[in-house]
Amino acid sequence: MKTYDWIVVGGGITGATLAYELIKIGLSVLLLEQHVTPENATRYSYGGLAYWSGTTPLTRQLCQEAIARYQILSQELDADIQLRELDLLLTISADSNPEAASAVYANCAVRPQLVSVQEACELEPLLNREAIAGALTVKHGHIHPDKTAQAYIQAFLRAGGEMQISQVLQVLKGGVQTNTGNYYSANVVVCTGGLSRQLLKSAGISIKVYFTHTEMIEIPPVNLRLHTLIMPANLQRFQLETASTQVDELWDELGNELVSPILDVGAVQFLDGSLRLGQISRVLTNPYAKVNSKESEKWLRTSIAQVLPALGNLPGTWHHCLVAFSKNRLPVIAAVPEFAGVYIFSGFSNPLVFVPPLAQRFAKFVTGKEDEVIMGLTEV
Ligand SMILES: Cc1cc2nc3c(=O)[nH]c(=O)nc-3n(C[C@H](O)[C@H](O)[C@H](O)COP(=O)(O)OP(=O)(O)OC[C@H]3O[C@@H](n4cnc5c(N)ncnc54)[C@H](O)[C@@H]3O)c2cc1C
Secondary structure, eight states, rough: EEEEEEEEESSSSHHHHHHHHHHHTOOOEEEESSSOOOOOOOHHOOOOOTTTTOEEEEEHHHHHHHHHHHHHHHHHSSSSSEEEEEEEEEEETTSSSSSHHHHTTTSSSSOOOOHHHHHHHHOOOSGGGGGGEEEEEEEEEEOOHHHHHHHHHHHHHTOOOOEEEOOOOETTTEEEEEEEEEEEEEEEOOOGGGGGHHHHHHHTTTOOOOEEHHHHHHHHOSSOOEEEEEEEEHHHHHHHHHHHTTTTGGGSSOOOOOOOOEEEEEEEOOOSSOEEEEEEEEBBBBBTOOOOOHHHHHHHHHHHHOOOOTTTSOOOOEEEEEEEEEESEEEEEEETTTSSSSEEEESSGGGGGGGHHHHHHHHHHHTOOOHHHTTTTTOO
16 A cells, blocks of 8 residues: 655646645655546636736745746746736726726736726727726736646656546545545645635535636637737626625535626637637535526627627637635645644635745645745635
8 A cells, every 4th residue: 555745636736736846855746636638727717927916025025936936937847838928908997997996006016007098909909999998007927827737747747746537535634535546645735726625624624715616718729819918907806705705604505606796807818829718706605506608608708899899709618617715815725723634725816826936835844844934824
């Protein structure tokens, strides 16, 4: 019976990165992922790296570390993660006050610049000038999120890591029970994104990690060119996260819809010409709740067409996934109290910028090095 130092559960960006960093420091690691082909939040993500957005000493420091890490990542992992810089355009709706929209970003490490409707449309000719009162713009990092997760997994396997396609049914003391058998380890770290809360609940562990049902449309490669990454300046998703986490216990009752769904119009084009258009966020406490895909797609397409008329009707496919988040927008990285050897590494709202530096720090931390950042993120 083989016993690993670590079992990492979940092969999205968080699990892939952490598995790699743990093997890199010489530990034996098994990565468990339930699907052969990812159907996760990483797969459907825009891939934006908001390394300008730090508002506290902690988040600013992590953003700086992320820039340094991403710059060498393709070379270190020996795979192209498609790192580049894009103009982010944060659209300000026609009925909003541009100065008020801009003030929200006053504390960011790099404050997005307010531009007029004319300047916004020069940066992004596909924008509908009637739909906006202006925009904010800032340089934004961008990667291909799925290629990055796969690059981490391949580098992990080359370094001697093992991976199994198995669904973890329960976290046990000293390992996990899966649909293909039990696996044993000194430590288990749960990186199952939107399913983290439910998985730990099955072991009687309560954690304050939540999730939205998120919906988007994927467009296969097209000739049309989107120059920028588009998101609204007033992201309703953050308000929805705050409103839905006031009473933690409500998340333990399957069948609740804690707040009304929201739609933040966003769009990005990848280097192969494919597009991701989004996004609806719903707070349904049952992770397996069904949503009406036809109505959702119609809502998405109508809303996208108002801001980016050329994109609303492009042929594409509606997708759904779960996106984890925490109460305070900081990740939940912690040892689970009273469950020795079980850790959680999840709950990132916008994780792509933070995961690489935090996974490196976590790996060092578990080998006994003090780390103020990790120790400061221990709320479970
Ligand atoms: C449309 C959209 C746009 C986004 N844009 C951005 C952005 O621009 N920037 C940014 O930083 N973030 C963005 N995000 C959020 C970000 O993509 C996700 O938060 C992130 O990818 C989550 O990674 P994860 O590893 O935590 O979860 P996931 O990618 O969901 O991975 C979790 C994995 O765990 C596996 N799993 C679950 N349960 C089990 C089990 N019991 N056993 C085994 N395996 C299991 C799942 O199959 C899955 O592969 C976006 C998300 C969406 C949907």
